[in-house]
Amino acid sequence: MGNDAVFRVGGLRKSFGHIEVLGGVSLELHAGEVTVLMGANGAGKSTLVKIISGVYERGGGGMSLVGHEFAPNTPAEAIRAGVVTVHQNINDGVVADLDVATNLTLDRLSGSSAPFLFNPGRVRREARAVADRMGLVIDLKARISDLSLADRQMVAIARAMAHQPKVLILDEPTSSLSSAEADRLFALLDRLREQGVAILYISHRMSDIRRLADRIVSMRDGVISGVFDRKPLDYEGAVNAMLGRKIHLDRIVARNSVKPVLTVDGLRIAPGARPISLTLGDGEVVAITGLVGVGKTALAETLFGVRKPLAGTMTMNGRPYAPETAGEAIAAGVFLVAKDRATSGIVGDFNIERNVSLPFLKRTSRLGVLRRRIERATARRQIQELGIVCRSEKDEMSALSGGNQQKVMVARWMSQAARLFILDEPFQGVDISARRDIAAKLRASANGRATLLFVTELDEALETADRILVMSEQTIVGEHRNGDVDMDRLLAEVAGGSLHGAA
């Protein structure tokens, strides 16, 4: 482990308009070390990464790589110099219309040394070499657009590795990976660490951090708020430095419900899957957890009417419930905060107020004409309720941090009374404090409806729910009352082990 920094950042500044995003950030990366960068949403992590990777121009300060000045004007320059970044948005890292082989070798197609002619055979040979080095098992001829999100992520990372970088930056690389896939990634990072690559790893996931970190750097409000490199690492201190306050892990007091709201009987959401039966009660918060791709989103969409079940019936407050469209589900009082707010939730051209009122325009208008005063009052009330940090209800969504954007999405659906409130991965890309705010709000307002959360992170379920259901292979395989959770059994169910035992 070298003590000389391979990569240095000194006094880096950046402003957008008059909002200062980075206020003098200094950072060192050492060869053969994983430095974890922690920060709440809006702390300036992404901006820092974009400056280092040549996407943004820096506003002040300097950078050096192996003692030489490093000032990339474009991402390509940064890559050629040996600083490679895998961005959070997976689709930035791959070209969806091309096949895997071409993607893995894409950066060699441009640049001055690239041959003029495109040789498919050579591309495939090189791609094979890259994939083998990474231990990536994937069909090189498959088109990226046909791959799962997790596979795309692996391709994006493998592509970055192909440059044999001196510095590798990973921006929340595990946010859409299952734990098995994450383990593959960690193994890979271990190998790179041994090879002497300096790694900057950005994540909120404590499990990742515990597994990987040699050093932790915390960031808050555009400045470095703490550096932790004495073993054993002070994780709690790092979290505190990031949040600027002490987090107390409140234990949930699990509630029981007597009045069923939704009863699902024999619901099949995929061919060959075992039917799902469940009951959700008034006032209870139920979390369904499971790995990526086990059918959580499919179940959420089935309950919300955008996907048709293959078999089974649903009953809502004693009446048959079989929505054909999202509109019908909403009319029946079933609301869904969809997964991935950027593509399924936020209307980018609308400000906060209009995003909040979107599903309930009919109730906010008379004879088709909008009643803007009611709309504004609702938005203001919801901003207050959820503690959304903004200047006013007229703010553009793009001006908000990820956590506040998610709060707006939740505020949208909490602006009217629901019978069944479904949230699919509501804590994705949300910092811990916003997550706690949302969870507290959900629990506080839970009476009068059933609340159903779909989460991959077990922590999120444990923090929020009265009852935890486990999904595996498109069906529900286990149920736990929060409070006396048998963690071993739960984890086995998540991993799919108990499925056959239960059958």
Place this chain on the structure above:
Amino acid sequence: MKITRRLLGKAALGLAGATMLMQFPALAADKPAPFDKPGVKIALVRYLSTGDFFQAYLSGVEAQSKALGVDLRVLDSRQDAALQADMVDQAIALGVQGIIIQHGLTESMKEAAQRAVDAGIKVVAFDVNVENPKIPQIEQSDRDLARLALEQAVKDNGESWKAGYVYVAGIAPLDRRNETWVDVKKKHAGIDEVAMFGTLDNPIANSVANQARSVLSAHPDIKVMFAPYDEFAKGVKIAVDEAGMNKDIKIYSADISTSDIAAMREPDSAWAATAATNPAVVGQVSVRALAQMLAGEDPGHNVIVPPTLITQKDLIDKDIKNMEDLSAKLPQFAHADVAMPAWMPNPNAK
């Protein structure tokens, strides 16, 4: 190529000669070979085809072909210059004996026309100069059109007036008409062109109307509008009517159609006169010139179809309401004794 008055005179003399020979009813005449037997094939290779003018031209070609008993193939390139050249080759391959090239670009058609001539096919060209001495040029005389209309304007309004002029440079017939306008202005110093405008944005009449309205508000003292293309004239008329200046301004134009006739006949219409060649007659003449060549006669290198002046007064006095009336009641419009040897059947004869 320039048409001088002398050339016109020569052509007229030649025509007079030709007509002297054909005083006997054409129907009775035996047709010379190859028209003595059915089965003569000719082709019309078109560049422009949409619009009333081209419809009427085609109907003339069809009528004369029918009267002659020849088999007509129509190949329409729809303003594709390269395709039009290919279509000449197609026509050669079809084994036609004669080809009429209707419009097109000199650059693209010159060589194609030469290939046809080399293949022993007789070729005539309408409104496109293929720069080939063996290919007669059928023309409507744009200069004569403009001259007739402007002479009438001088006759109606005297030699001194403020004029608005509609012109778009770069369009061959309009450029030729423009030459006459320039000459006339030179000859009559009292004609003062205070505004020039024009556009080919379609619908042309609508776009020209918008421009003409602006011009009229900038120059309310304009007495005469010279709009040597009927779409321009329609646009100007709309503007004049909208400005309520229809009694103060007279419009002189070129070309005619049924809707032009209706517009000219309106009470207090500003549209005083137009000069026009009957496109159907031009079509007939095209076929006749080609037929003459096939029969071994020489129609002359420039076959010019003379225009007719049509005034508002003519239309009202003779109760002419559409193109058919015009042909019936203004005989000089219905038929031109051009390329009319004795044996040639007249498609207009009833």
Place this chain on the structure above:
Amino acid sequence: MTLRDYAIRYGFILLLFGLIAYFAIAADGFVSPQSAVFIFQSVAITGVLALGVTATLVVGGFDLSIGSVATSAMMAAAYVMVVLEQNAVVAVVACLLIGAVVGLINGWLIVYMRVPDLLATLGMMFLLVGLQRIPTEGRSIATGMTMPDGSVANGKFSDAFLALGRHRFDFFIPNLIPVSVVVLLVLAALIWFFLEYTRFGRMMYAVGSNERAAELAGAPVKAYKIWAYIISGVFASIGGILLAARLGRGDIASGNNLLLDAVAAALIGYAVLGAAKPNAFGTAVGALFVGILLQGLTMMNAPYYTQDFVKGVVLVVALVFTFALSGRDRR
């Protein structure tokens, strides 16, 4: 607000006033009620088309067929009155029906057949340019025309119909405001109100900005898209009615210039008040802007090609205002 914000918000409006001031000095007779009314009249037809295409832009689509819908409606009006000898009401209804049906087909192609909007409406444009020629074998329609079968069409444009193009309402000055201007203003107000103040308009914006989010908010996205194309088609056919009433005959024309001018007006509209999105008020101002420019230039005897050039410059400047200055797409 910073100076830059002011520039984005009011820059284009200021440019418009600057232009008016310039022409007022440079061109005699530019400033008069008649001149003002005329500017409105000259942009009435493209303005109506532009308002229609704005509706499709709002849902994130595009309609290339509006020009040919307008000319087809014009041909239809002429055909109904001149050949079928029907009255003005029948002609107007026929035109509106054509617009609605074309819009419905466009919407169906785009929503259910999944043809990309530009391609579907491009196809429709060609189809209509051809279709409008079929009944008359390519002839323009005017009273007294000869039909393909040799008969003469004796119907004529009814006076009531022609009044749509020629009647003028008194407004302080007698006979000042033509019907087409009134139609433009009424339609502009209607579509503006619809888009800004009704839940349907709001939802159309949502569909255009994030279709999936709108769907998950319960909106019948497909229906909204189809309705947008129907609005576009109907507005285009209204433009065609005004055109027919002004020309007094059915003219064979592709309507491409109408399309281009209308699209230019709608795109210029993005820049008005820094909206950076399709909006009815901006579209109306955009159309007016082009009208003022052309009126002024024509009065100053500028040839037609300089007008196209200037139109292009205005469009480019407007797009710079929209995309660069307001920084919508900055990452």
